Each structure stands twice: as structure tokens, then as C-alpha cells.
Amino acid sequence: MGATTIVDPLRISVIGTGYLGATHAVCMAELGFEVIGVDVDPSKIEHLTAGEVPFFEPGLEELLRKNLESGRLSFTTSLADAAAGADVHFICVGTPQHPGSNSADMRYVDAAVSGLIAGGLRPGSLVVGKSTVPAGTAARLAAWLSEQAPGVELAWNPEFLREGFAVDDTLRPDRLVFGVAPDGTAEATLHRVYASVIDAGTPVVVVDYPTAELVKVAANAFLATKISFINAMAEVCEATGADVTHLSKAISYDTRIGGRFLHAGLGFGGGCLPKDIRAFQARATELGAGQAVAFLAEVDAINLRRRTRTVTLATELLGGDVTGKKVAVLGAAFKPNSDDIRDSPALAVADALRRAGATVAVYDPAAIPNARRTYPDLTYADNAVDAATGAHIVLHLTEWTEFRELDPNALTAIVAARTVIDGRNTLNPAQWRAAGWDYHALGRP
Incomplete structure (x- = not known):
């Protein structure tokens, strides 16, 4: 991917090989380190050992x-192999929303640290x-x-990956944040790990x-707020x-506002923004800063x-009752260039209509x-044409390039x-x- 590799005797372990961990392990190896990835699954x-990434991420x-x-x-x-064989251990496990509350479930982070301790961490190593964890963790x-x-x-080095751009965001991030204790060696070690990335500016x-x-x-709270602001304006x-598309364009020329994340539509989903803003509220309330x-x-x-x-709009356009009507839904992932369906707005809409x-x-x-695994009662098509065949309404709910270019x-x-709802405001209405x-779209006449 054009990254500058280095040769460094530091050995790295990455605990957790989900989306974050697998990407981080591969990219650390690409930077020239000897890397071991660990997972209980x-x-x-x-x-991964067979060279297969168990999720969709371009280039990985x-x-x-x-x-x-x-x-x-x-x-x-x-x-134990990771604890004994590496110098720097990255904790990349999930922190999902805790069942029954908005707080983050920390069991996987705690299990990772406990396992490293039990495995025999060497003095001088860095965890x-x-x-993404609550303050105080x-x-x-x-x-x-x-x-x-x-x-x-211990150090804390938060990730800022965008699904669909994770490799580039790891090898060429827009910033690195090092959370360290005073008077330690963690900062120097992290500078060694990211030397080529830092040298690139x-x-x-x-x-x-x-x-x-x-x-x-x-950061996630700010982005979520900006997205919800323009959807409130919608x-x-x-x-x-x-x-709302003209409104968004007009205010985006204000350099204090800008146009990124100011695109009205069906809203955000995924495994980060929804659960992170809820966990943020929960932790702030625990700390007395909930207001x-x-x-x-x-x-x-x-x-x-x-x-x-x-x-509601789909139901209105179908005469007030969707019973027996066929609805074509274009999109299942929460965003394009991803196969992630966690908190997917598209699937939430599809299942509600079902x-x-x-x-x-x-x-x-x-x-x-x-x-299919999460919503087995929905019907699935092999292509957009099959999905739309016989449909009384077409819903465009994930803005894949393939859908934007549909004739x-x-x-x-x-x-x-011939009725379409453009839930992402990316189709060409005139066409x-x-x-x-x-043609109908959210926030447009």
C-alpha cells in the first residue's frame, strides 16, 4: 500500500482479531514488525492463517x-504465546453495549489483560x-x-478507523494519540512502533x-451530532x-461548518457511533457530568x-397498508464498502416493513x-434487478456506487x-x- 517499512527488533502482539485487531495486526506487519495476532475464536x-479476512474490507x-x-x-x-513472545501488546477487543443498559461491556478488555498477566508478561513490556472504553478504564x-x-x-492509543478505509487509516492516519503515564517509557516505545508513520508527517x-x-x-459524539443536526433540519x-440538500450545500460553504457529515438521509448505524454515544452518556452520568x-x-x-x-413514508406511498406488497430494499450494510450490518438502518427499515x-x-x-444470519425472515436477492422484480416500491438505503449508477x-x-424512496439522497432525481x-427522498419536497 506504499507504506514505508522498517526493521525493528520489537515484537508485537494484537489481542483480538475482529475488525480493528485484524486490520491492526496486518498493518503492523506491513510496517516491518514481527506480529502475532491472538483470538479465542x-x-x-x-x-486468517489461511489468508482469508472474515469480513469485507478493501485491500486488507x-x-x-x-x-x-x-x-x-x-x-x-x-x-500465553503472545505474553511471552512479544514486547508490545495491543488490546483490540470489542466493547459492545452492555445487555440491558447503555454502558460499555468491559468483559473482553478485562479478559484480555487477565490472560496476558496469566501468560507471564515480561517486565519492560508495554500493554x-x-x-474504545469508558473514562477511568x-x-x-x-x-x-x-x-x-x-x-x-500501560498506554492508551485510541483507534479512528473508518470501515472501507481501515488500511489507509492505519498506515496513514490523520493523527496519533498517545495516552501515557508521566515518567514512563511508553511514549518512547510508541514512537518506535509508529516511527515511519510519524516520519511521514x-x-x-x-x-x-x-x-x-x-x-x-x-470525536464520535461530534460526528453523530453533525449527522443528526442535518437530519433534524430534514x-x-x-x-x-x-x-435539505440545498440547505446543506448553502451552509457548508461557511468554513466554520464545512460539508463533511452534513448529508441528510437515513442516519448512522454500525458498531461504533450508536453504542459509543450511549456509553458516553452512561459513563458521564456515573461521573456526575450527565447533564x-x-x-x-x-x-x-x-x-x-x-x-x-x-x-411511514413507504407505507403512505403504498396506500396506507403494506400488507401483501413487495418492497425492494437496496442495501443491507450500515454503510457502503462494508459487510457490517451492526445497527444497520437499512435492515431496521426492511424488517419493520416485513x-x-x-x-x-x-x-x-x-x-x-x-x-441472512441476523434477519432470516427477510427475502434476499442476488442482484438489484432480482430484488426490484415485481416490487411496488424501491427503497435505496445504502449508498453503494452500484446503486447510485443504476439506470x-x-x-x-x-x-x-415506479415508486422509489432515496433514503440516502444520492440518486439523481431528474434522471x-x-x-x-x-421519486421521493428524506427532507426534499
Whole structure:
């Protein structure tokens, strides 16, 4: 991928080989380190060892195979091997929303640290957290390590990966954040790990533990707020007859605002933004600062309302009752260039219409296998044409390039009714209307 590799005697372990961990392990090997990836799931290890990435991420599988062949990268289910054989240990396990509450579930982070301690961490080694955690976690883990593994330091190095761009975001990040304790060697070690990345001009921000923990959730809270702001304006536009796409364009020229994440539509999903803003609120409340982030509850509510509005609009366009109607849903992943369906707005809408009595056919270029496992009652198509055949309404809910480039004339003869809802505001309204379609979009007249 054009990264500058180095030769450094530091050996690296990456605990957790999900989306974050697998990407980080491969990219650390690409930077020239000897890397061992660890996971408790033998199936993940088997796939990765065979050169197969068990999720969709452009460019990652090629780098995985390259670094397996070089001998720099290996995978195991043994935490003991990682503890004994590496100098720097990156914790990359998940912190999902805790069942029954908005707080983050820390069992996987704690298990990873416990396993490293039991495996015999060497004095002088460094444990580096990359998982998104509640403020106070790093201090707790540092105290635990100090007691159980004297001479082992802790640092926090939050990740800022965008699905679909994860390799580039790891090898060429827009910033590196090092959360370290004073008077330790962790900062110097992290500078060694990221030497080539830093030499390429990436800025480094060195902070304390709680600041490092807050950086990721603060960034996600801001992005979620910006997305929900323009979707709130879409609600107002629908009430006034205004066009949210023109509104967004007009305010984006203000350099204080900018146009990124100011695109109205079905809203955000995935494994980060929704659960992170909820966990942020939960932790702030525990710390007595809940009022400071109380606005995030409305950010979350606005986001979920976009899904409800899409279901309502589809029902209205189908005459007030979806029973027996066929609905074509284009998109299952929460965003394009990903097969991640966690908290997918597209699938939430599809399943709500199914439960209301519609027959729903879903097509997505990458996410169908995951969608089938989680939503087995939906119908799935092999392509957009099959999904749209006989449909009384077509819903565009994930903005894959394939869907944006669809020729509406090619669908005209196969649908039962030429009605489309552009849930992402990325189709060309004039093109679809010229082909005889009744075009609707969120926040547009």
C-alpha cells in the first residue's frame, strides 16, 4: 500500500482479531514488525492463517497474504504465546453495549489483560489499549498491571478507523494519540512502533489516560451530532417544503461548518457511533457530568426517527397498508464498502416493513451473508434487478456506487409500480423522474 517499512527488533502482539485487531495486526506487519495476532475464536484464527479476512474490507486480504508469506505475521489462540513472545501488546477487543443498559461491556478488555498477566508478561513490556472504553478504564488497568505484573507499563492509543478505509487509516492516519503515564517509557516505545508513520508527517498528541479515552468518544459524539443536526433540519424541511440538500450545500460553504457529515438521509448505524454515544452518556452520568452530554439522547433519537420516517413514508406511498406488497430494499450494510450490518438502518427499515406485512427483498453487494444470519425472515436477492422484480416500491438505503449508477430505465419494465424512496439522497432525481418514476427522498419536497 506504499507504506514505508522498517526493521525493528520489537515484537508485537494484537489481542483480538475482529475488525480493528485484524486490520491492526496486518498493518503492523506491513510496517516491518514481527506480529502475532491472538483470538479465542479458533475459526477466526483458521481463516486468517489461511489468508482469508472474515469480513469485507478493501485491500486488507492482499496485505494479509503478503505478510503471512513474508513470515512476519502469524496467528494463534494462545495468549500465553503472545505474553511471552512479544514486547508490545495491543488490546483490540470489542466493547459492545452492555445487555440491558447503555454502558460499555468491559468483559473482553478485562479478559484480555487477565490472560496476558496469566501468560507471564515480561517486565519492560508495554500493554497498549486501542479499544474504545469508558473514562477511568486505563487508570484501573494500570493499577491492576502494577500489582500483578510489576515493570509492565500501560498506554492508551485510541483507534479512528473508518470501515472501507481501515488500511489507509492505519498506515496513514490523520493523527496519533498517545495516552501515557508521566515518567514512563511508553511514549518512547510508541514512537518506535509508529516511527515511519510519524516520519511521514502524522501529528502526535501526547496526553494523559482520561483524555486519550475521551478523544474517540468525543470525536464520535461530534460526528453523530453533525449527522443528526442535518437530519433534524430534514424534518423541518419536510414540514416547510424546503429542500435539505440545498440547505446543506448553502451552509457548508461557511468554513466554520464545512460539508463533511452534513448529508441528510437515513442516519448512522454500525458498531461504533450508536453504542459509543450511549456509553458516553452512561459513563458521564456515573461521573456526575450527565447533564453535559444530555443532548446526545436527542442526537440518538433524531437518528432513530429517520428510520421510522422512512417506514411511514413507504407505507403512505403504498396506500396506507403494506400488507401483501413487495418492497425492494437496496442495501443491507450500515454503510457502503462494508459487510457490517451492526445497527444497520437499512435492515431496521426492511424488517419493520416485513413485520407490517410486506414481502421484502433485500440486495447488497457484500452484506447478504451477515444479513441472512441476523434477519432470516427477510427475502434476499442476488442482484438489484432480482430484488426490484415485481416490487411496488424501491427503497435505496445504502449508498453503494452500484446503486447510485443504476439506470432507472432498466428497472421500469420489471417493477409493479415506479415508486422509489432515496433514503440516502444520492440518486439523481431528474434522471429517475425522466424515466417515469415517482421519486421521493428524506427532507426534499
